[in-house]
Amino acid sequence: MNTTAIHTGHELADKVALVTGGTKGAGRAIAERLKRAGARVIVTARNPAEENLDGIDFIAADLSKRLGTQKVIDEVNARFGGIDILIDNLGSSETPGGGFAALTDEDWEETIQANLLAAVRLDRGFLPKMLEKKSGVIIHIGSIQAKMPLYESTLPYAAAKAGLVNYSKSLSNEVSPQGVRVLTVSPGFIQTTSATRMVERLAESSGTSFEVALQGLMEALGGIPYGRPAWPEELAEFVGFLVSPRAGYLTGTEYIVDGGTVPTI
Template sequence: MSNTIKGQIALVTGGTKGIGKAIADKLSSAGATVIVTARTEPKENPNGYYFIAADLARPESAEKVAREVLDQFGKIDIIINNAGANLSMGGSFSSLTDEHWDNDFQLNLMAAVRLNKAFLPAMIEQKSGSIINISTYAAIQPLWEMTMTYSAAKAALNAYTKALSFEVGPKGIRVNAVSPGVVKTPLMQDFIEGIAQSSNISVDEAFRSVMNRVGEVPMGRMGESEEIANLVAFLASPEAKYITGANYLIDGGLSPVV
């Protein structure tokens, strides 16, 4: 993948840790100039990526990010909508409030919708671009007690990805989704600890509970962030120039769907 996207400008939202950081590093190693966003700037930025502080769950943030990127770099070639999280930490239909639903949809769906909308005119003008929306295995296998609002928001993101690919494909822009399974990230650790706290059980018990509900991973382990990044970098590159409107599961064989 070395230098396959040399000279391209890539934006990775939520790009300071976990899967987002791994994607930023991989795109950089493939030759791209990388911009990352997060709510707060990391204490260390060893790779020197251009950083924009933004809470993308807030409607005004997308225009701010797009304006700064285009002012500073003059174009955008790759958008990785990675920012997302399971904000409700689970609950039944009766315990989830409108605020829970709105929070998850704002971050996991509308952040990508608004950011793409802000950048697409520039991509359309240059007649090229690649958008990759990071979804989740939970969108096709929701766990009612853990991921109801998150799964619904990401399922909507999948449908949006497909619809947008039809609209902008003739204009030279590819739109795909990547759906990781259970991946070893700081966000996953926070998720497990949140379940442990809310259920008054140990972290180990919470992890076993999640894995029992998710099911057995045939490859026998959680995924690594770098493995997700490898797929994303391929989809962003010219080597995937005939791929659009697809949703790639990368879950160690966890999904029972053929």
């Protein structure tokens, strides 16, 4: 390998990257990190970013719907001729608190569509061109809830993310021999607006304050040995490394980014 070609300044200069859920939180941080590395970056979400995404292309789509994923696949392939990097970052949990009895079929179906099937459909849409080139990177953003489910309010989310981790490993086994790397990054508690809304829902359903609900969530996770949630930029920096040539031998692995939350090895 020619190590002189590996650098961090513009190492993605000839790459096109798509980041789902890329207008806020960790997704936005990842998109901005890839742009700084020189990639042409496209983000997709249901609504535009509240703040300007300077130099980043945006496609409005609801990826929890089959038509939404197909719209993104068709538009990206038509405008950019495919992509080199796919970050399946979309993740959401809008289910109510109250455990299994509070969850309807619709809660389960909507959560699985957004957190598992959206990634499956996008991979299926973009992989053929990657396989033709024998090059590409797909990163699925999972969650430590795949290993540590929180039954009170996010049981469908945890189950969907567990499915995503399993699917990601299987996909890697299939396509890595053909030059496409597939990885999973499973963060713990990230300090985002979505996480704040989840804590607010927990507080409302339990009749407690935000602070009490937050402490309860931290305790349910077993605590965070590092002492705080992750910043979106910390996750983005790791993803930026994984998609770079410096990580060219890495595939088929799940990486836990949780400040030490998961208590097992």
